[in-house]
Amino acid sequence: MKYFRYVWKNVFRKKSRAFLTMASIVLVLVLIVVLSSLLEAMEYDPSGGRGSTHIVVQHATGLANFMPLAYRQRIEQVPDVVAVAPQIWFGGTYIDDRPENFFGQLSTDPEVWAIIHDDYTIPDDQLKAWQAARDTFIAGQQLIDKYHWKIGDRIQVKGTYISMTLDLALAGIYRGPDESNIFFHNKYLENSFIGRMSQTGIFFLRTNQPAQVPVACDAINRMFENSEAPVKAMPEQQFMLQFAEMMGNIKLLVRSIGLVVLFTVVLIVANSVAMSARERVTQIAVIRALGFRRGQVLALVLSEAIVLAVLGGLAGVALSIPFTHALVEGMKHSPVAPFAFNVRISATTLLTAFGASVAIGVLAGFVPAIRSARIRIVDGLRQVA
Amino acid sequence: MAQPLISIEHVSKIYRRDSLQIPVLEDINLDIGKGEFVALMGPSGSGKTTLLNLIAGIDTTTRGRISVDGQNIATLGDNALARWRADHIGFIFQLYNLIPVLTAFENVELPLLLTRLSRHERREHVKMALNIVGLADRMEHYPRQLSGGQEQRVAIARAIVGDPAILVADEPTGDLDAKSAEEILDLLNRLNAEFSKTIVMVTHDPRAASRAHRMLHLDKGVLSSQTAASGMERAREGR
Numbered sequence: 001m002k003y004f005r006y007v008w009k010n011v012f013r014k015k016s017r018a019f020l021t022m023a024s025i026v027l028v029l030v031l032i033v034v035l036s037s038l039l040e041a042m043e044y045d046p047s048g049g050r051g052s053t054h055i056v057v058q059h060a061t062g063l064a065n066f067m068p069l070a071y072r073q074r075i076e077q078v079p080d081v082v083a084v085a086p087q088i089w090f091g092g093t094y095i096d097d098r099p100e101n102f103f104g105q106l107s108t109d110p111e112v113w114a115i116i117h118d119d120y121t122i123p124d125d126q127l128k129a130w131q132a133a134r135d136t137f138i139a140g141q142q143l144i145d146k147y148h149w150k151i152g153d154r155i156q157v158k159g160t161y162i163s164m165t166l167d168l169a170l171a172g173i174y175r176g177p178d179e180s181n182i183f184f185h186n187k188y189l190e191n192s193f194i195g196r197m198s199q200t201g202i203f204f205l206r207t208n209q210p211a212q213v214p215v216a217c218d219a220i221n222r223m224f225e226n227s228e229a230p231v232k233a234m235p236e237q238q239f240m241l242q243f244a245e246m247m248g249n250i251k252l253l254v255r256s257i258g259l260v261v262l263f264t265v266v267l268i269v270a271n272s273v274a275m276s277a278r279e280r281v282t283q284i285a286v287i288r289a290l291g292f293r294r295g296q297v298l299a300l301v302l303s304e305a306i307v308l309a310v311l312g313g314l315a316g317v318a319l320s321i322p323f324t325h326a327l328v329e330g331m332k333h334s335p336v337a338p339f340a341f342n343v344r345i346s347a348t349t350l351l352t353a354f355g356a357s358v359a360i361g362v363l364a365g366f367v368p369a370i371r372s373a374r375i376r377i378v379d380g381l382r383q384v385a
Numbered sequence: 386m387a388q389p390l391i392s393i394e395h396v397s398k399i400y401r402r403d404s405l406q407i408p409v410l411e412d413i414n415l416d417i418g419k420g421e422f423v424a425l426m427g428p429s430g431s432g433k434t435t436l437l438n439l440i441a442g443i444d445t446t447t448r449g450r451i452s453v454d455g456q457n458i459a460t461l462g463d464n465a466l467a468r469w470r471a472d473h474i475g476f477i478f479q480l481y482n483l484i485p486v487l488t489a490f491e492n493v494e495l496p497l498l499l500t501r502l503s504r505h506e507r508r509e510h511v512k513m514a515l516n517i518v519g520l521a522d523r524m525e526h527y528p529r530q531l532s533g534g535q536e537q538r539v540a541i542a543r544a545i546v547g548d549p550a551i552l553v554a555d556e557p558t559g560d561l562d563a564k565s566a567e568e569i570l571d572l573l574n575r576l577n578a579e580f581s582k583t584i585v586m587v588t589h590d591p592r593a594a595s596r597a598h599r600m601l602h603l604d605k606g607v608l609s610s611q612t613a614a615s616g617m618e619r620a621r622e623g624r
Contacts, residue, residue, distance in 0.1 A: 009486040291471025
């Protein structure tokens with residue numbers, strides 16, 4: 001501890017360099033926290049770790065193809081399946097086509113919605129009101145907060161690939177893991193081309209227990225494997241990840257970017273510490289002459305790098321919280337809004353980021369510290385201070 | 386001569402630069418007594434600073450033996466030698482070599498960080514050392530806020546704060562004006578007389594050398610002559 005003042009003063013020997021180096025660490029840590037939080041959001045488990053009982057069935061060739069509605073009765077016969085709802089992604093525009101006004105619009109069967117979505121809550125009277133009128137919808141609380149809709153308010157959603165406009169009245173407000181969607185009656189789409197063909201985009205269903213999900217998926221896949229429209233049944237979480245993976249292997253990309261940035265900042269800090277040590281060859285030779293051992297010199301120079309990195313780390317972790325919140329707010333008004341609602345900054349992420357700053361200090365300081373410790377006193381004293 | 390504190394026997398030093406061998410010191414034999422003040426003189430490249438570095442334990446001999454207070458310092462390992470320097474040697478450099486980011490107090494305290502002294506004890510030692518060099522009122526000043534002479538006095542305080550037996554000074558007045566140089570030499574004389582410090586000083590300046598008890602002349606790595614300083618002063622007065 002008695003050496004701390006010496007270390008501290010040398011860290012800030014060149015203030016602008018120290019602050020610029022710290023700023024680079026701050027930026028990297030903010031990036032790490034943001035990227036880690038986004039990755040966690042992508043891997044978000046709506047069941048909260050209990051294991052989801054939900055299954056999504058889509059056409060085997062992808063979401064662009066539809067499946068016969070008649071599959072519903074056959075899927076309902078699969079053992080342990082509690083309820084099945086056909087759902088269609090409407091994909092329309094509300095108010096205008098700006099990304100911030102985009103939200104999920106799904107047609108479903110209101111009679112089984114609450115049975116399948118056992119992780120959502122809705123007041124009974126609102127559920128009954130929705131089930132009773134085909135031109136009504138329910139919306140998640142986040143959309144209510146955003147658009148200030150009230151029960152009875154009507155909204156118009158203009159179709160894009162389905163050429164019709166929804167004209168719906170708000171019947172209920174639900175709470176749950178994803179509150180960024182509206183649900184309306186399948187019957188409303190009966191007059192659309194999909195409705196006329198008696199087809200649907202996906203089947204959303206629930207089993208009794210999470211353990212039954214793989215068995216049910218396997219049974220459903222086999223049931224239709226030789227039909228004209230083979231299907232792919234999968235857990236809900238895997239279905240959600242598909243969207244992220246449509247844009248390429250995002251997780252791999254994000255992790256790669258994180259590692260490259262981390263490596264870059266190690267080089268930046270190492271260069272800064274090495275520059276500082278090179279400028280002080282005489283000073284290091286002097287303290288060696290005064291009786292400091294090589295190990296002590298190594299520890300002092302390494303400590304300087306660690307102090308620099310830890311200061312940057314603390315500032316980075318502190319700034320990453322408001323920055324991530326601001327980013328999430330921005331994302332809520334974009335096409336990736338569903339992920340934004342799941343973004344949380346976990347303590348693990350913050351601790352990992354702080355640990356990364358310590359690692360940056362150790363990695364960046366090690367080589368300059370060894371070099372400083374190896375300086376021959378007479379060579380160091382010969383240099384012009 | 387008083388009892389030898391530093392004993393140099395058949396010491397040679399050869400520097401190797403790639404395939405070249407450069408002899409710097411050749412077969413030096415010398416005793417320096419306890420409490421003696423010795424000036425090392427000679428032209429540039431004569432080996433003065435190399436001999437000083439060997440005595441101070443910051444360089445190693447190629448051949449021969451250097452004993453300080455009966456201890457052959459060539460037998461000490463790197464860490465033991467560092468500890469030995471901290472205990473026995475005080476360094477005074479031509480360019481002072483103070484740490485610019487530390488105050489005068491912190492610079493003088495630096496060697497004491499290696500000891501087991503408490504913070505309070507370190508503070509007392511530093512104040513005493515700065516008091517001896519007459520800079521007790523400049524403790525919180527940074528080197529850039531001091532004159533050259535004051536910086537050198539802080540460096541001397543740093544050299545004596547651990548109470549070493551030997552002070553090695555490499556051109557301590559070489560970067561100072563005449564008045565400051567006299568003050569530094571007065572201080573060295575006082576440290577030698579009042580505190581019995583053994584001083585080995587490298588200098589080009591005959592006036593500085595005349596403050597020593599004995600002047601040693603090196604030429605091309607060989608100890609060419611030894612002169613009593615008082616004799617040197619008489620020679621100068623006769624000119």
